[in-house]
Amino acid sequence: MDYEKFHQITFYVMYGVIAIAITVIVERLIFYAVNLRHAAELTAAMPREIECLTDLPQPLINRDSVGAQAVREMLDVRHLLAEPGDVEDLSEAIYIAMKAKLVSRLWILDTVVTAAPLLGLLGTIFGIIDTFSVLAQSGISDPSAVSKGIGTALFATALGIGIAVFGLVFYNLFNEKVSRIDDYLKILLLRAGTRSGRQNGKPL
Numbered sequence: 001m002d003y004e005k006f007h008q009i010t011f012y013v014m015y016g017v018i019a020i021a022i023t024v025i026v027e028r029l030i031f032y033a034v035n036l037r038h039a040a041e042l043t044a045a046m047p048r049e050i051e052c053l054t055d056l057p058q059p060l061i062n063r064d065s066v067g068a069q070a071v072r073e074m075l076d077v078r079h080l081l082a083e084p085g086d087v088e089d090l091s092e093a094i095y096i097a098m099k100a101k102l103v104s105r106l107w108i109l110d111t112v113v114t115a116a117p118l119l120g121l122l123g124t125i126f127g128i129i130d131t132f133s134v135l136a137q138s139g140i141s142d143p144s145a146v147s148k149g150i151g152t153a154l155f156a157t158a159l160g161i162g163i164a165v166f167g168l169v170f171y172n173l174f175n176e177k178v179s180r181i182d183d184y185l186k187i188l189l190l191r192a193g194t195r196s197g198r199q200n201g202k203p204l
Contacts, residue, residue: 004130007153010123014116014159021112021163024105025170032177035102038065039184046071046191066098066181067188074192091189098185102178109174112167120160127153 042060061068073094081087131150 004126007123007126007130007156010119010126010156011159014119014123014156014163017112017116017119018163021109021167021170024108025167028105028170028174032174032181035065035067036177036181036184038063039067039181039188042067042071043184043187046188048191048194066101067184070094070098070185071188071192074189078193087193091193095185095189099182102181102185106171106174106178109167109171113164113171116163116167117157117160120157120163123156123160124153127156 038060042056042063042065045057045060047055056071061071074091077090078087081090128150131153
């Protein structure tokens, strides 16, 4: 069995994992930065009680962000609901749908953090087995070559751990961003679910 080939394959797999992780990180960084800013602006502009979409600044409510989507969905359907419990159920359903968008793709980073050290360890095992196989065939005629082989094998573990630490930093950062957007989302849905007590601009 060609353990050297398996050793090299693990490196290629880890390089692919790095590329996937960086792609997800860049996409999520942009997504969370935009949505966090939009949610903060919409919360600041939104009154505590609201009757319809026209009560809100149109440039804010028409954005394609989770906060704006949640408010639009709530206000589009709320007038059809008579019972307070129905409004709460609608709010919870919208919240769950928006939360799914917030945590989308984070499972990929979670998998990278978990799998990268294991891939590195697997690469190290293959490298060490290959080194000892060479020793068994030719003996210790060149100690420096043996040291180089062991060093290359251990580099796989170091690379796997490095990938995991890199992914973990951004995974925790993104969870913090999700928590902050989540708080804004709850406030927006709460305000959107509260009637202002007006009809056609007049108090009821």
